[in-house]
Amino acid sequence: MPTILLATFELVPTGEAGADLLVEALARRGVRASWAVWSDPGIDWAAADAVVVRSTWDYHRRYAEFLAWARRVEAVTRLVPGTDVLAWNGDKRYLLDLAEHVPVVPTRSVEADGLVAGLAAGLADHGSVVIKPRVGASGVGLVVAGALDDHRLATLTAGPWIVQPVVGSVRTEGETSVYVFGGAAVSQLRKTPPAAGIRVQEEHGGTTAAVDLDPDAVSLAERTVAVAAKLLGRTPSYARVDLLRWEGDLVVSELELIEPGLYLDLAPQNVEAFAAHVLD
Numbered sequence: 001m002p003t004i005l006l007a008t009f010e011l012v013p014t015g016e017a018g019a020d021l022l023v024e025a026l027a028r029r030g031v032r033a034s035w036a037v038w039s040d041p042g043i044d045w046a047a048a049d050a051v052v053v054r055s056t057w058d059y060h061r062r063y064a065e066f067l068a069w070a071r072r073v074e075a076v077t078r079l080v081p082g083t084d085v086l087a088w089n090g091d092k093r094y095l096l097d098l099a100e101h102v103p104v105v106p107t108r109s110v111e112a113d114g115l116v117a118g119l120a121a122g123l124a125d126h127g128s129v130v131i132k133p134r135v136g137a138s139g140v141g142l143v144v145a146g147a148l149d150d151h152r153l154a155t156l157t158a159g160p161w162i163v164q165p166v167v168g169s170v171r172t173e174g175e176t177s178v179y180v181f182g183g184a185a186v187s188q189l190r191k192t193p194p195a196a197g198i199r200v201q202e203e204h205g206g207t208t209a210a211v212d213l214d215p216d217a218v219s220l221a222e223r224t225v226a227v228a229a230k231l232l233g234r235t236p237s238y239a240r241v242d243l244l245r246w247e248g249d250l251v252v253s254e255l256e257l258i259e260p261g262l263y264l265d266l267a268p269q270n271v272e273a274f275a276a277h278v279l280d
Contacts, residue, residue, distance in 0.1 A: 005048040007038040008055040016055040018264030025275035046076035056259050060137045089257040092134045092162050101227040103251040112159035126165035134160045169245040176243040178221035182277035183235045185218040187267035210266040237277045
């Protein structure tokens with residue numbers, strides 16, 4: 001029986017919520033799967049037929065170490081989604097690559113030594129901005145600022161960063177997440193922030209609900225994954241495409257190819273889709 005190791009991190013060693021469902025779905029396809037902490041030096045990654053990155057939710061705090069681990073794993077077995085994908089998608093500058101082909105939230109990349117100039121340009125364009133680390137996840141380090149002397153900027157984490165406008169529709173319409181497996185949309189979620197907030201993650205008080213697939217959202221999500229496939233040279237096995245409404249149109253706010261939580265309780269169809277396309 002082929003074996004797959006599902007990579008997670010040390011605070012969720014047995015995997016994300018619904019982890020057993022993934023293991024069972026792979027078992028039905030003749031594959032033995034188990035969870036392994038990516039930073040555990042005792043794991044024999046070479047013993048697996050494949051390693052699939054799943055709930056490695058600390059990668060942004062240990063990015064260089066994470067990529068070094070991925071290169072070591074890829075040298076001895078198959079790694080999904082691949083080190084090249086991890087390196088490209090882990091830095092939010094990828095949004096500038098996507099913006100050449102699909103509508104994206106206006107994004108400016110700001111280097112660590114260019115904070116004042118980058119912020120000033122963003123403020124001049126948009127009035128108030130969101131600034132967040134280029135390597136980051138779960139809204140960690142996100143700051144909203146309306147001026148160069150905004151006291152909230154004191155909480156910035158280390159750069160480089162991206163600067164984007166505050167997208168007001170996130171408060172009224174929320175954020176749409178479309179799950180795409182093997183290039184085809186399978187499920188859709190709607191995420192809403194708490195009152196007066198803009199971060200939609202549950203750890204920041206946001207709420208998530210399953211909704212029907214919307215044709216416009218599906219079209220943009222699948223186009224976005226197709227663009228990523230051309231840039232990377234292969235179609236990602238799994239992706240989450242986050243969408244916001246900006247100036248009346250849907251635009252991409254994030255493309256998550258590394259470790260999107262699958263919300264198996266809200267979107268159980270993701271289980272079978274994940275198993276099938278990872279095996280492909």
